[in-house]
Amino acid sequence: MAIFPLALLLATPAIEPQVTKPNAKVQEIEGRFKAARPDEKRLAFYSLDWAMSLTEAKARAKNENRPILLILNTNITAGTNFFSGHT
Amino acid sequence: MDHVRGSSLAWPDSLETLRPFIVTWWSGRTIEDMPADIAAVFSASGIQHSHINLALVALDSKGEVLRSTVPWVNPPSFGFDAEAQGRNFNAQLDELLSGLKLPVANNPAKPKLTLPDVAGKTQPSGVRILLTFAENRLNHYRTPIVEAVALTDALRKSLRYPAVGGTLTAAQLKPWLEQIYPAAIMDGQGGFQKIAGKLEFKAAGSDSTYHYAVAEGDVQFVLDNANGSSYHGTLSIALKYRRSDKGLFSVRGVFEADVPKGPEWIHMTAALESLPK
Numbered sequence: 001m002a003i004f005p006l007a008l009l010l011a012t013p014a015i016e017p018q019v020t021k022p023n024a025k026v027q028e029i030e031g032r033f034k035a036a037r038p039d040e041k042r043l044a045f046y047s048l049d050w051a052m053s054l055t056e057a058k059a060r061a062k063n064e065n066r067p068i069l070l071i072l073n074t075n076i077t078a079g080t081n082f083f084s085g086h087t
Numbered sequence: 088m089d090h091v092r093g094s095s096l097a098w099p100d101s102l103e104t105l106r107p108f109i110v111t112w113w114s115g116r117t118i119e120d121m122p123a124d125i126a127a128v129f130s131a132s133g134i135q136h137s138h139i140n141l142a143l144v145a146l147d148s149k150g151e152v153l154r155s156t157v158p159w160v161n162p163p164s165f166g167f168d169a170e171a172q173g174r175n176f177n178a179q180l181d182e183l184l185s186g187l188k189l190p191v192a193n194n195p196a197k198p199k200l201t202l203p204d205v206a207g208k209t210q211p212s213g214v215r216i217l218l219t220f221a222e223n224r225l226n227h228y229r230t231p232i233v234e235a236v237a238l239t240d241a242l243r244k245s246l247r248y249p250a251v252g253g254t255l256t257a258a259q260l261k262p263w264l265e266q267i268y269p270a271a272i273m274d275g276q277g278g279f280q281k282i283a284g285k286l287e288f289k290a291a292g293s294d295s296t297y298h299y300a301v302a303e304g305d306v307q308f309v310l311d312n313a314n315g316s317s318y319h320g321t322l323s324i325a326l327k328y329r330r331s332d333k334g335l336f337s338v339r340g341v342f343e344a345d346v347p348k349g350p351e352w353i354h355m356t357a358a359l360e361s362l363p364k
Contacts, residue, residue: 021292021293021294022291022292022293022294022299023291023299023301025291025303025325026301026325029301029324029325029340030325030339032323033325033339033340033341033359033360036217036219036341036343036357037217037360038217038219038231038358040200042230043200043202043230043233044097044102045092045093045097045102045230046201046233047198047199047201048096048102048105048108048198048201049106049109049110049196049198049201050109050110050111050201051109051110051111052111053111054111054113054124054125054128055124056111057109057110057111058146058150060109061109061146061147061148061150062150064109064148064192065190066108066109066148066192067108067145067146067147067153067187067189067190068145068146068147068150069105069109069110069111069143069144069146070111070112070125070128070143070144070145071110071111071112071113071141071142071143072113072114072129072134072141072143073091073113073114073139073140073141073142074114074116074138074139074140075114075116076117076138077274077275077276080114080115080116080277082092082112082114083112083114084203084232084234085092085230085233085270086232086234086266086270086277087092087271
């Protein structure tokens with residue numbers, strides 16, 4: 001019977017958790033996400049210089065000497081947010 | 088309003104016409120909901136409508152009203168032709184701004200995207216959901232809908248690294264799922280009769296920096312409109328966790344479904360991404 005040297009056993013480092021790769025499903029989902037995310041051209045509406053409130057717009061307009069365009073819309077039946085698009 | 092966003096304001100010439108402006112908006116159910124600062128501008132604009140599909144008010148750099156208009160936006164009269172509608176809308180913008188002496192920027196900043204976001208710099212602080220729609224007969228939804236949702240403690244808890252696997256329910260993911268619906272549901276209240284489904288949630292490998300997990304399953308939606316419009320599809324999510332403490336680091340997801348719009352079914356795709364990265 002082979003005798004395992006005690007000194008060698010004590011010198012063996014603790015086993016690290018196995019490092020593998022993210023599995024194929026992760027890569028598949030990330031690929032589908034990249035294909036699904038709209039590009040800058042499709043998001044051009046969001047390339048206007050948006051301020052999140054009239055208060056913010058006024059402060060910036062004063063500092064930057066620029067005009068403001070305020071867009072107003074109402075919708076009695078549905079929740080509405082012109083900026084996000086759920087109108 | 089999806090035609091206003093998609094075929095009018097996003098028309099390339101309209102975007103260029105509006106580059107000098109800081110653009111902001113107010114949306115609500117009725118004009119009675121306007122906060123005081125918006126109501127003051129509305130009053131000064133001289134607009135008499137009690138219901139506003141769309142109104143535009145130009146203000147100077149001091150916030151004083153220069154001019155206003157209620158543009159005529161009527162997709163059927165253009166045969167739902169986005170180009171014809173875009174050209175007409177830009178002509179209305181030109182008319183609104185004609186003769187106004189607007190400040191000229193010497194070094195205008197290069198346009199950059201401003202997308203809905205969440206407060207906070209913690210990674211992750213929230214999730215952005217970008218909804219796009221396939222081409223359709225009446226040119227609906229040409230501009231994506233984008234929403235951002237803060238990551239609540241409850242969501243963070245639900246998404247803890249699934250060392251032994253498990254299930255995520257639609258109820259646990261409701262803050263995200265309730266943003267996955269098309270715009271312009273004319274008789275809807277912006278809500279749902281039902282969101283239901285289960286996702287299998289399991290570990291999916293690791294590398295030297297991260298652990299990974301995936302969640303995938305079918306989700307059914309029933310809107311709160313009169314017809315109870317419904318759709319369903321598969322939601323797939325890839326999650327990344329810091330290897331050091333197994334804390335959630337990032338989220339990427341996709342959902343696809345065909346959604347009803349009048350007599351048509353339009354393919355809707357949702358891309359989910361964590362914020363800020």
